[in-house]
Every structure is written in C-alpha cells, then in structure tokens.
Amino acid sequence: MKNTILIIAAACLTGCTSIRLTIPDAFRQQATMQHVNGARGNKMSFDHFMTSRIKRGIHLSYPGWGGRGFFLENLLWNKIGIQKSESVTKEKAKFSYTLSDGNHSVEVYADEKEVTKKLEYEVINGQGPFSGFEQLQQYKYVFSALIGVDTTQESKNWxxxxxNIYDRKAENDKNPFTYIRQEDNGLATNGIDTIFIKPLSIKNTALPDGKTGKLPFKLLSGYELSTSDGVVAIIDMIxxxxxxxxxxxxxxxLNISAIATAILARKVHDAKW
Structure with a gap:
C-alpha cells in the first residue's frame, strides 16, 4: 500500500513540479546523453543501437506457500474486531533479446524473481482504505541476466x-511502517572486468517558480554504473x-548498453515513471 501511495503522490507532484534526475556536472562534461526510444516497451533504439523485439515469457504473480495461520492469537484479536493473517506473494518474469550496434551484437537472457511476505491486520467487516494494516516481514528481489557476445568480439560473456533483500527479524527492525524500498543494486562482470550498479534517488525537485523544493520521500530515479576507475554511465529512469x-x-x-537496456526492460521491478 505504501508503494502505491508513493506512486500516486509522485504522479500528483509531476503536475506542479519538474522531477528530474540531476547529472553531476563533472560527469556531464565528460559524457554524452542518448535518449532511449521505446524504453520499457518491447523494442528499444538509441544512437546507432537497436534491440530486436523483446521476447517475453509469461509474467506471473501468484500467492506462495508458507503463509501462517494464527488460530489461537485470533481468538483474542477477534474479540476487538480484528483478524490477523500472513500472506506470501510471488512474482516472476523472463525476457530475451538481441542488441546490435550495427557491427556487433550481444544476446541478453534475463530473469526476475520477487517474493514478499507480510502480516495483515484487518478490521472484521471493515470497508475502505483504512480497514486494514500490512506489516512487511520479508522481501527478496533478484534480477539476473546473461549477456552473450558474438564470436567476432574479443570479449567474454557478461x-x-x-x-534487493529485506528481513525484519534478521535486521531486528522495530519500525512497523517499514516499506519496500526500490533500491536494488548489484554488479556485472565478465570474470575480468566488473561494473558496479548503484541506485540513484531524488529528494529535491524544481518548482514552477524556479526554486528548488524538497520531496517528502525519496524516489528511485536511475542507476549509476561505475568501475574502479570511476563512473562510466548513468541510466536516467525518469x-x-x-x-x-x-x-x-x-x-x-555495447556491453554497457546491454546492461542498461536489460534494466529498462524489466517488468517485475518497474519504477513506473
């Protein structure tokens, strides 16, 4: 529910503010921006790069096994009109495509998996948005992809x-209002070189009068890709x-373009900009 509220709030804010990812000046002066046509669709293109049509497997979202019952506890909760339960939901998706720069190409095979476990407290016979409360217990999101280079390149597969992993018990989190933060991070490697991937969030935004205002929460806005030598790319999700x-x-x-398009092509983890 909290994530839904954040998305609605962000949509409302875009009507009266200009929400943009700020690119550091030091990097901007040494970089070139390419707009991705068809981002999050089934075919993307930018500069001289183009993907094939993205082949997608079945995108599934379904209840998982493991939700506990609270028979004895509910004997007490029911006396004050509340029902306690635990839910487990799972979501997964797969996709693949070819990315070409006109001379060489890479094959991308990607897989997304997400598991969410929550405690739910519902007012018996209650109606409306405030008739229940959810408490996040566990969350696990894993995105993996194999980037296969063609045989004409002197390079290895990536x-x-x-x-993005959260466990209330393991972290001893006492905050009952903890929500899923869309801040997954990771890396890409070919066994020799490594690219680190860090989420970028915005807290400030431009107001209509030109001044800078602060948002009441952070919003995922992009990803920074870097090596041990420094930043090599920034993906602007907005x-x-x-x-x-x-x-x-x-x-x-070409390899960084494959990583970036794979991130943009996701459906389970979607920033929804």
Whole structure:
C-alpha cells in the first residue's frame, strides 16, 4: 500500500513540479546523453543501437506457500474486531533479446524473481482504505541476466546480478511502517572486468517558480554504473536516457548498453515513471 501511495503522490507532484534526475556536472562534461526510444516497451533504439523485439515469457504473480495461520492469537484479536493473517506473494518474469550496434551484437537472457511476505491486520467487516494494516516481514528481489557476445568480439560473456533483500527479524527492525524500498543494486562482470550498479534517488525537485523544493520521500530515479576507475554511465529512469562516458570504446559501450537496456526492460521491478 505504501508503494502505491508513493506512486500516486509522485504522479500528483509531476503536475506542479519538474522531477528530474540531476547529472553531476563533472560527469556531464565528460559524457554524452542518448535518449532511449521505446524504453520499457518491447523494442528499444538509441544512437546507432537497436534491440530486436523483446521476447517475453509469461509474467506471473501468484500467492506462495508458507503463509501462517494464527488460530489461537485470533481468538483474542477477534474479540476487538480484528483478524490477523500472513500472506506470501510471488512474482516472476523472463525476457530475451538481441542488441546490435550495427557491427556487433550481444544476446541478453534475463530473469526476475520477487517474493514478499507480510502480516495483515484487518478490521472484521471493515470497508475502505483504512480497514486494514500490512506489516512487511520479508522481501527478496533478484534480477539476473546473461549477456552473450558474438564470436567476432574479443570479449567474454557478461553476467549481471541485482538484488534487493529485506528481513525484519534478521535486521531486528522495530519500525512497523517499514516499506519496500526500490533500491536494488548489484554488479556485472565478465570474470575480468566488473561494473558496479548503484541506485540513484531524488529528494529535491524544481518548482514552477524556479526554486528548488524538497520531496517528502525519496524516489528511485536511475542507476549509476561505475568501475574502479570511476563512473562510466548513468541510466536516467525518469527521462529514459543513458549517459555514456566519452572515453568508452565500442566494445565497452555495447556491453554497457546491454546492461542498461536489460534494466529498462524489466517488468517485475518497474519504477513506473
């Protein structure tokens, strides 16, 4: 419910504010921006890059096993008109596509899995948005992708892994209002080189009068891709742009483009901008 409220609030804010990801000046001066046409759709293109039509498997969302019953506890809860239960939901999706820069191509095979466990307190015979309360117990999101290069490239296949994991008991979290933060992070590696992926969130936004205002919450706005030498790319989820470091060679730009398009193509974890 909290995530839904954040999305609705963000939509309302866009009507009176300009929400944009701020690209650091130091990186902007050394980078080139490419707008991704068809981002989050079934075919993307930018600059001289183009994906094939994205083949998607069945996108499933279903209740999982493991939800506990609270028979003895509910004997007490029911006396004050409340029913306690536990729910487990699972969601998964797969997709694949080819990305080409006109000379070389890579094959991307991706998989998303998400598991959410919550305690639910409902007012018996209650109606309306405030007739119940959910408390997050566990959350696990895993996004993995294999990026296979063609045989004409002097490069190795890349593996991409991004995760977002929360466990109330393990973290000894006492906050009853903890919600799922869309801040997955991870890395991509070919066994020799490694690219680190860090989420970017915005807290400030531009107001109609030109001044800067603060949002009441952070919003996922993009991802920073970096190596041990520094930032090599930034993915702007709001305006659907990719900023590439100018010193990247053709192979590096193709591999980073594969990582970026895979992130943009996701359906389970969708920033919904």
């Amino acid at each position: 593996e991409l892994l991004m995760t 305006d659907r742009n990719i900023w590439f470091y100018n010193e990247l060679d053709a192979t590096g730009k």
